[in-house]
Amino acid sequence: MKKLVMMLAFGLAIAGTSQAQNGSQGGRDNDRKVEQVKNEKRAKLSPEQRAIQRTEKLTQKLDLNKSQQKKLQALNLKHAKQIESIAHTRERNEKQSQQMQKLQASWEKEFKSIVNKKQFANYQEERKQMQANRGKNNGQFRREHNGKSA
Secondary structure, rough: HHHHHHHHHHHHHHHHHHHHHHHHHHHHEEEEEEHHHHHHHHHOOOHHHHHHHHHHHHHOOOOOOOHHHHHHHHHHHHHHHHHHHHHHOOOOHHHOOOOOOOOHHHHHHHHHHOOOOOHHHHHHHHHHHHHHHHHHHHHHHHHHOOOOOO
């Protein structure tokens, strides 16, 4: 009887540790699934919807007037349609990345002509902060999921 209980306890211990090892990978799988859902939601938005969202967000952050809003809406719609035509595939290759960088640069050039110097400076500062935060969060995420704490 003691042997049976000991073997059962030993079997449960082995099963529990193997499950715990798989659990850490499950977290990464879950993170990937969450990211995939976000990307799918983003992909479901039409270029018009994306242009409206971006215009509203920038209008709020930079306190744009009605004239600036209309110009920015037209620019964002043009930009969203261009992105749609480039990014119709899920795979990102070097050519697509270069095209996206060119699109971003042309958007910023036109955007700069729409807003005043102070608004553009605020936009650039906001963008730098977002990029810095993105770098921090990605690094922290990687460290946590490689078994090292932040």
